[in-house]
Amino acid sequence: MTHLDAVFAAAARARRAVFMPYLVIGHPDIETSLALVEALAAAGADLFELGIPFSDPLADGPVIQKATQHALDHGVTVALCLAAVRELRDRGIQAGFNLMGYFNPILAYGLERFCADAAAAGVDGVIVPDLPPEENGELAAACRDHGLALIRFLAPTSTAARVQMVTQQAEGFLYLVSLTGVTGARDALPADLAAFVARVRALTTVPLAVGFGISTPEQAHSVAQVADGVIVGTGIVKRAAGPDPVTTVREFGQTLAAAMRRA
Secondary structure (H helix, E strand, O other): OHHHHHHHHHHHHEEEEEEEEEOOOOOOHHHHHHHHHHHHHHHHHOEEEEEOOOOOOOOOOOHHHHHHHHHOOOOOOOOHHHHHHHHHOOOOOEEEEEEEEEHHHHHHHHHHHHHHHHHOOOEEEEEEOOOOOHHEEEEHHHHHHOOEEEEEEEEOEEEHHHHHHHHHOOOOOOEOOOOOOOOOOOOOOEEEEHHHHHHHOOOOOOOOEEOOOOOOOHHHHHOOOOOOOOEEOOHHHHHHHHHHHOHHHHHHHHHHOOOEEOO
16 A cells, blocks of 8 residues: 555545645745645644645746745755655654656656656646646656656546546545636635536545645535535635744634545
Protein backbone atom coordinates (compact mmCIF):
# COMPACT_ATOMS: atom_id res chain seq x y z
CA MET A 1 0.00 0.00 0.00
CA THR A 2 1.38 3.42 -0.97
CA HIS A 3 1.17 6.46 1.27
CA LEU A 4 -1.70 7.84 -0.82
CA ASP A 5 -3.57 4.53 -0.54
CA ALA A 6 -3.08 4.58 3.23
CA VAL A 7 -4.41 8.14 3.53
CA PHE A 8 -7.63 7.32 1.70
CA ALA A 9 -8.05 4.00 3.49
CA ALA A 10 -7.70 5.64 6.91
CA ALA A 11 -10.30 8.27 6.02
CA ALA A 12 -12.71 5.62 4.74
CA ARG A 13 -12.40 3.66 7.99
CA ALA A 14 -13.22 6.85 9.89
CA ARG A 15 -16.27 7.47 7.66
CA ARG A 16 -15.03 10.75 6.31
CA ALA A 17 -13.55 12.17 3.15
CA VAL A 18 -9.91 13.15 2.80
CA PHE A 19 -9.33 16.88 3.34
CA MET A 20 -6.87 18.16 0.73
CA PRO A 21 -5.96 21.86 0.94
CA TYR A 22 -4.12 23.63 -1.86
CA LEU A 23 -1.37 26.14 -1.13
CA VAL A 24 1.14 27.94 -3.33
CA ILE A 25 4.69 27.28 -2.16
CA GLY A 26 6.32 30.62 -1.46
CA HIS A 27 3.09 32.57 -0.92
CA PRO A 28 3.11 34.95 0.85
CA ASP A 29 6.73 33.89 1.45
CA ILE A 30 8.57 30.60 1.84
CA GLU A 31 8.61 30.47 5.63
CA THR A 32 4.96 31.46 5.98
CA SER A 33 3.91 28.91 3.39
CA LEU A 34 5.67 26.21 5.42
CA ALA A 35 3.94 27.43 8.56
CA LEU A 36 0.61 27.30 6.74
CA VAL A 37 1.18 23.63 5.85
CA GLU A 38 2.02 22.91 9.48
CA ALA A 39 -1.09 24.76 10.66
CA LEU A 40 -3.37 22.91 8.24
CA ALA A 41 -1.81 19.56 9.15
CA ALA A 42 -2.52 20.33 12.80
CA ALA A 43 -6.08 21.33 11.84
CA GLY A 44 -6.72 17.93 10.26
CA ALA A 45 -5.53 18.06 6.65
CA ASP A 46 -4.78 14.57 5.35
CA LEU A 47 -3.22 15.32 1.99
CA PHE A 48 -1.80 18.49 0.44
CA GLU A 49 -1.74 19.88 -3.07
CA LEU A 50 1.32 22.12 -3.09
CA GLY A 51 1.50 24.48 -6.04
CA ILE A 52 4.70 25.15 -7.96
CA PRO A 53 4.46 28.76 -9.18
CA PHE A 54 4.12 29.24 -12.94
CA SER A 55 3.67 32.35 -15.06
CA ASP A 56 0.68 31.04 -17.04
CA PRO A 57 -1.49 28.90 -14.74
CA LEU A 58 -4.28 28.29 -17.24
CA ALA A 59 -6.47 26.21 -14.92
CA ASP A 60 -6.44 28.78 -12.11
CA GLY A 61 -8.60 31.77 -11.34
CA PRO A 62 -7.45 35.25 -10.31
CA VAL A 63 -6.76 34.54 -6.62
CA ILE A 64 -4.35 31.69 -7.32
CA GLN A 65 -2.91 33.47 -10.38
CA LYS A 66 -2.02 36.43 -8.18
CA ALA A 67 -0.48 34.18 -5.52
CA THR A 68 1.68 32.28 -8.00
CA GLN A 69 2.87 35.48 -9.63
CA HIS A 70 3.75 36.87 -6.20
CA ALA A 71 5.82 33.76 -5.49
CA LEU A 72 7.57 33.99 -8.86
CA ASP A 73 8.34 37.65 -8.25
CA HIS A 74 10.04 36.63 -5.03
CA GLY A 75 12.27 34.06 -6.71
CA VAL A 76 10.46 30.79 -6.01
CA THR A 77 11.68 28.04 -8.33
CA VAL A 78 11.07 24.33 -8.80
CA ALA A 79 14.21 23.62 -6.80
CA LEU A 80 13.01 25.81 -3.93
CA CYS A 81 9.67 23.99 -3.97
CA LEU A 82 11.40 20.63 -3.66
CA ALA A 83 13.53 22.01 -0.83
CA ALA A 84 10.35 23.21 0.89
CA VAL A 85 8.90 19.70 0.82
CA ARG A 86 12.13 18.29 2.26
CA GLU A 87 11.97 20.88 5.05
CA LEU A 88 8.36 19.95 5.84
CA ARG A 89 9.29 16.29 6.09
CA ASP A 90 12.23 17.23 8.33
CA ARG A 91 9.77 19.08 10.55
CA GLY A 92 7.80 15.86 10.96
CA ILE A 93 4.77 16.48 8.74
CA GLN A 94 3.30 13.05 7.95
CA ALA A 95 0.45 14.09 5.65
CA GLY A 96 0.55 13.15 1.99
CA PHE A 97 2.13 15.62 -0.42
CA ASN A 98 1.23 16.13 -4.06
CA LEU A 99 3.17 18.69 -6.08
CA MET A 100 0.91 20.51 -8.53
CA GLY A 101 2.78 22.12 -11.38
CA TYR A 102 2.41 22.96 -15.04
CA PHE A 103 4.44 20.98 -17.51
CA ASN A 104 6.94 23.58 -18.77
CA PRO A 105 8.82 24.13 -15.49
CA ILE A 106 8.95 20.38 -14.86
CA LEU A 107 10.20 19.74 -18.38
CA ALA A 108 12.83 22.47 -18.02
CA TYR A 109 13.99 20.94 -14.73
CA GLY A 110 14.18 17.52 -16.41
CA LEU A 111 11.49 14.86 -16.03
CA GLU A 112 13.74 12.14 -14.63
CA ARG A 113 15.59 14.56 -12.38
CA PHE A 114 12.34 16.09 -11.15
CA CYS A 115 10.82 12.74 -10.24
CA ALA A 116 13.99 11.53 -8.53
CA ASP A 117 14.32 14.73 -6.51
CA ALA A 118 10.59 14.83 -5.68
CA ALA A 119 10.64 11.26 -4.37
CA ALA A 120 13.77 11.97 -2.33
CA ALA A 121 12.12 15.06 -0.85
CA GLY A 122 9.07 13.11 0.31
CA VAL A 123 6.51 13.79 -2.44
CA ASP A 124 3.81 11.17 -2.99
CA GLY A 125 2.14 12.34 -6.19
CA VAL A 126 2.45 14.76 -9.08
CA ILE A 127 -0.44 16.75 -10.57
CA VAL A 128 0.07 18.37 -13.99
CA PRO A 129 -3.17 20.00 -15.19
CA ASP A 130 -1.95 20.91 -18.68
CA LEU A 131 -0.59 17.47 -19.59
CA PRO A 132 -3.25 15.47 -21.48
CA PRO A 133 -3.43 11.69 -21.00
CA GLU A 134 -2.41 11.07 -24.61
CA GLU A 135 0.93 12.78 -23.94
CA ASN A 136 1.81 11.77 -20.39
CA GLY A 137 3.76 8.60 -21.14
CA GLU A 138 7.27 9.91 -20.50
CA LEU A 139 6.39 11.61 -17.22
CA ALA A 140 4.27 8.63 -16.14
CA ALA A 141 7.24 6.32 -16.68
CA ALA A 142 9.57 8.59 -14.70
CA CYS A 143 7.02 8.82 -11.88
CA ARG A 144 6.62 5.05 -11.86
CA ASP A 145 10.38 4.54 -11.69
CA HIS A 146 10.53 6.66 -8.54
CA GLY A 147 7.37 5.48 -6.77
CA LEU A 148 5.30 8.60 -7.48
CA ALA A 149 1.66 8.62 -8.54
CA LEU A 150 0.84 10.72 -11.59
CA ILE A 151 -2.61 12.11 -10.80
CA ARG A 152 -5.01 12.31 -13.73
CA PHE A 153 -7.97 14.65 -14.30
CA LEU A 154 -11.53 14.19 -15.46
CA ALA A 155 -14.11 16.93 -16.00
CA PRO A 156 -17.90 16.95 -16.40
CA THR A 157 -17.34 17.43 -20.13
CA SER A 158 -15.14 14.32 -20.44
CA THR A 159 -16.51 11.94 -23.04
CA ALA A 160 -17.20 8.29 -22.28
CA ALA A 161 -14.07 7.34 -24.23
CA ARG A 162 -11.94 9.82 -22.26
CA VAL A 163 -13.35 8.58 -18.94
CA GLN A 164 -12.55 5.02 -19.98
CA MET A 165 -8.97 5.95 -20.95
CA VAL A 166 -8.23 7.95 -17.82
CA THR A 167 -9.73 5.45 -15.38
CA GLN A 168 -7.54 2.75 -16.92
CA GLN A 169 -4.44 4.91 -16.30
CA ALA A 170 -5.51 6.10 -12.84
CA GLU A 171 -3.25 5.75 -9.80
CA GLY A 172 -3.22 7.36 -6.38
CA PHE A 173 -6.55 9.10 -6.90
CA LEU A 174 -8.48 10.74 -9.70
CA TYR A 175 -8.89 14.51 -9.62
CA LEU A 176 -12.46 15.29 -10.66
CA VAL A 177 -13.01 18.88 -11.74
CA SER A 178 -16.43 19.80 -10.40
CA LEU A 179 -17.28 22.35 -13.09
CA THR A 180 -16.19 23.86 -16.35
CA GLY A 181 -13.90 26.87 -16.01
CA VAL A 182 -11.01 27.80 -13.74
CA THR A 183 -10.45 27.49 -10.01
CA GLY A 184 -12.23 29.95 -7.74
CA ALA A 185 -15.05 30.30 -5.25
CA ARG A 186 -18.57 29.66 -6.50
CA ASP A 187 -21.90 30.42 -4.86
CA ALA A 188 -23.14 26.91 -5.63
CA LEU A 189 -21.78 23.65 -7.00
CA PRO A 190 -23.26 21.94 -10.05
CA ALA A 191 -26.51 20.07 -9.45
CA ASP A 192 -25.22 17.07 -11.40
CA LEU A 193 -21.96 16.68 -9.45
CA ALA A 194 -23.10 13.51 -7.67
CA ALA A 195 -24.06 11.96 -11.00
CA PHE A 196 -20.65 12.82 -12.46
CA VAL A 197 -18.88 11.20 -9.50
CA ALA A 198 -21.08 8.12 -9.80
CA ARG A 199 -20.37 7.85 -13.54
CA VAL A 200 -16.64 7.73 -12.88
CA ARG A 201 -16.91 5.49 -9.81
CA ALA A 202 -18.67 2.84 -11.88
CA LEU A 203 -15.43 2.37 -13.84
CA THR A 204 -12.70 2.43 -11.19
CA THR A 205 -11.84 1.55 -7.62
CA VAL A 206 -9.27 4.38 -7.41
CA PRO A 207 -10.35 7.09 -4.90
CA LEU A 208 -12.09 10.13 -6.36
CA ALA A 209 -11.23 13.63 -5.12
CA VAL A 210 -13.28 16.64 -6.21
CA GLY A 211 -11.87 20.13 -6.62
CA PHE A 212 -12.64 23.55 -8.19
CA GLY A 213 -15.26 25.86 -6.75
CA ILE A 214 -15.39 24.43 -3.20
CA SER A 215 -14.92 27.34 -0.85
CA THR A 216 -17.14 26.91 2.22
CA PRO A 217 -17.47 24.20 4.89
CA GLU A 218 -21.07 23.64 3.74
CA GLN A 219 -19.97 22.98 0.16
CA ALA A 220 -17.14 20.77 1.39
CA HIS A 221 -19.53 18.73 3.52
CA SER A 222 -21.86 18.24 0.57
CA VAL A 223 -19.02 17.00 -1.64
CA ALA A 224 -17.71 14.74 1.15
CA GLN A 225 -20.95 12.76 0.97
CA VAL A 226 -20.22 11.58 -2.57
CA ALA A 227 -16.44 11.82 -3.05
CA ASP A 228 -13.45 10.22 -1.33
CA GLY A 229 -11.55 13.50 -1.12
CA VAL A 230 -12.35 17.22 -1.12
CA ILE A 231 -9.87 19.77 -2.51
CA VAL A 232 -10.10 23.39 -1.34
CA GLY A 233 -7.78 25.99 -2.84
CA THR A 234 -8.96 29.53 -3.48
CA GLY A 235 -10.59 30.01 -0.07
CA ILE A 236 -7.34 29.02 1.62
CA VAL A 237 -5.02 30.97 -0.69
CA LYS A 238 -7.14 34.09 -0.25
CA ARG A 239 -6.84 33.85 3.55
CA ALA A 240 -3.10 33.21 3.24
CA ALA A 241 -2.76 36.67 1.70
CA GLY A 242 -4.54 38.41 4.57
CA PRO A 243 -3.55 39.53 8.07
CA ASP A 244 -2.37 36.86 10.53
CA PRO A 245 -2.49 34.21 7.80
CA VAL A 246 -1.39 31.24 9.92
CA THR A 247 -4.12 31.69 12.52
CA THR A 248 -6.77 32.54 9.94
CA VAL A 249 -5.94 29.55 7.74
CA ARG A 250 -5.70 27.20 10.71
CA GLU A 251 -9.16 28.20 11.92
CA PHE A 252 -10.64 27.88 8.43
CA GLY A 253 -8.92 24.51 8.04
CA GLN A 254 -10.48 23.26 11.26
CA THR A 255 -13.97 24.00 9.93
CA LEU A 256 -13.17 22.27 6.64
CA ALA A 257 -11.69 19.21 8.35
CA ALA A 258 -14.85 18.90 10.48
CA ALA A 259 -16.93 19.11 7.31
CA MET A 260 -15.33 15.92 5.94
CA ARG A 261 -17.54 13.75 8.18
CA ARG A 262 -20.11 11.67 6.34
CA ALA A 263 -23.73 11.75 7.42
